[in-house]
Amino acid sequence: MEEILQQIANCIEFGKTDKASPYPPDMKGMDGADELTRLALDNGINPSDILSQGLIPGMEKIGIKFRQNKVFVPQVLMSARAMNLAMKHLKPYFRSGEVKRKGTFIIGTVVGDLHDIGKNLVSMMVEGNGWEVIDLGIDVKAEKFIAAVREHTGSVVGLSALLTTTMVNMESIVKHLRDEVPGTRVIIGGAPVTEGFREKIGADFYSSDPQGAVEYLNGLTE
Ligand code: B1M
Numbered sequence: 001m002e003e004i005l006q007q008i009a010n011c012i013e014f015g016k017t018d019k020a021s022p023y024p025p026d027m028k029g030m031d032g033a034d035e036l037t038r039l040a041l042d043n044g045i046n047p048s049d050i051l052s053q054g055l056i057p058g059m060e061k062i063g064i065k066f067r068q069n070k071v072f073v074p075q076v077l078m079s080a081r082a083m084n085l086a087m088k089h090l091k092p093y094f095r096s097g098e099v100k101r102k103g104t105f106i107i108g109t110v111v112g113d114l115h116d117i118g119k120n121l122v123s124m125m126v127e128g129n130g131w132e133v134i135d136l137g138i139d140v141k142a143e144k145f146i147a148a149v150r151e152h153t154g155s156v157v158g159l160s161a162l163l164t165t166t167m168v169n170m171e172s173i174v175k176h177l178r179d180e181v182p183g184t185r186v187i188i189g190g191a192p193v194t195e196g197f198r199e200k201i202g203a204d205f206y207s208s209d210p211q212g213a214v215e216y217l218n219g220l221t222e
Contacts, residue, residue: 001045005053008036008086012058012128015078017085023078033082037089047093048100051130055086059128063211073121080124087127094132101132102221104155106148108140109190110169115162118190122158125210131217142176149181156217159203161190171201178202185220187213 010016011033014024018034031039040050062079065071093099105126109119116138127133134152136144149155157177161167170188177184186203189212198206207213 001043001049002053004036004040004043004045005049007031008033008040008050008054009058009061011036012055012079012082012086013061015062015075015082017078017082032085034085034088037086041089047090047098050086051090051099055083055090055128056130059083059125060214063125063129063214067209067211073117076121076124080121080128083124083128102130103217104132104134104152105158105217106134106136106145106152106155107158107160108136108145109138109160109162110166110173111139111141112169113161113163113166114138115160115190118162119158119160122160122189122210122213125214126158126217129214129218142173145173145177146180149177149184156185156187156220158187158189158213161188161193164192167192167197170197170203174201174203187216189213 014027016024016027016032018032021032022028037050041047062071062076066076090099107119107123109116123133123135134148136148145157149157159170159173161170174186177186187205187207188198188203189207193206195206205216207216
């Protein structure tokens with residue numbers, strides 16, 4: 001059992017989606033995350049173990065390598081694709097409640113801002129670490145964040161911005177969230193955002209990369 005979970009973790013880490021994929025070259029012809037997750041379930045391995053001992057360790061490793069500049073956006077996207085294929089097999093167990101998520105994370109790029117590549121990476125990394133992610137997309141107004149938090153009580157909110165002209169919109173979103181749904185935790189990030197800015201607007205956490213957001217979220221569950 002441990003061996004197959006280790007193989008799944010490797011597929012996630014190295015972006016081996018399925019047998020047909022020629023990437024990475026040294027895993028060509030081998031089963032990928034898709035086949036191995038199906039095989040693990042067919043062999044009676046608990047879906048929670050597949051998540052916690054296969055998918056999550058693989059995503060953690062790629063997150064750390066990305067932080068250390070040992071891999072770049074394309075590799076992370078391949079890992080996320082492998083993770084999505086594995087997740088497809090686990091979805092029924094999430095729906096039935098047999099596999100529990102760590103919590104819900106609502107993310108969006110703030111109003112006025114159309115950049116979504118960084119936001120998508122954060123979203124994939126957080127999902128791969130066992131959280132349910134509700135991605136509100138780009139150009140998201142405070143009202144939409146508030147409605148989502150009301151629908152998913154206790155969720156954590158993530159705000160992304162790439163422009164100096166739109167990061168300022170984070171301030172009013174945080175303020176509205178504080179007024180409307182007190183106690184909601186807010187993480188902010190994006191190239192122009194800084195720790196000093198976080199302090200100024202009163203958000204709970206600033207992360208310069210996806211891994212920091214994952215570590216903060218996981219810390220909330222301890
Ligand atoms: Co835009 N753009 N852009 N652009 N664009 C930048 C950001 C810019 C720095 C380019 C430049 O001038 N050198 C500049 C901003 C200047 C500033 O404000 N300081 C700029 C500009 C000016 C503009 C327009 C105004 C251009 C124009 O039309 N005149 C316009 C604005 C449109 C709008 O949003 N209203 C515009 C448009 C676009 C495109 C649509 C063409 C395209 C976006 C496509 C898309 O996202 N789907 C685009 C792109 C691609 C860029 C650059 C080239 C790349 C951004 C990117 O995706 N980086 C960018 C220049 C650059 O960075 N080299 C630029 C890769 C991504 C992985 O990094 O998003 O930083 P990033 O995410 C990181 C971290 O920041 C962090 O994790 C990610 C992974 O490490 N992170 C979080 C992000 N969100 C987080 C949230 C968290 C935690 C961490 O917690 C919640």
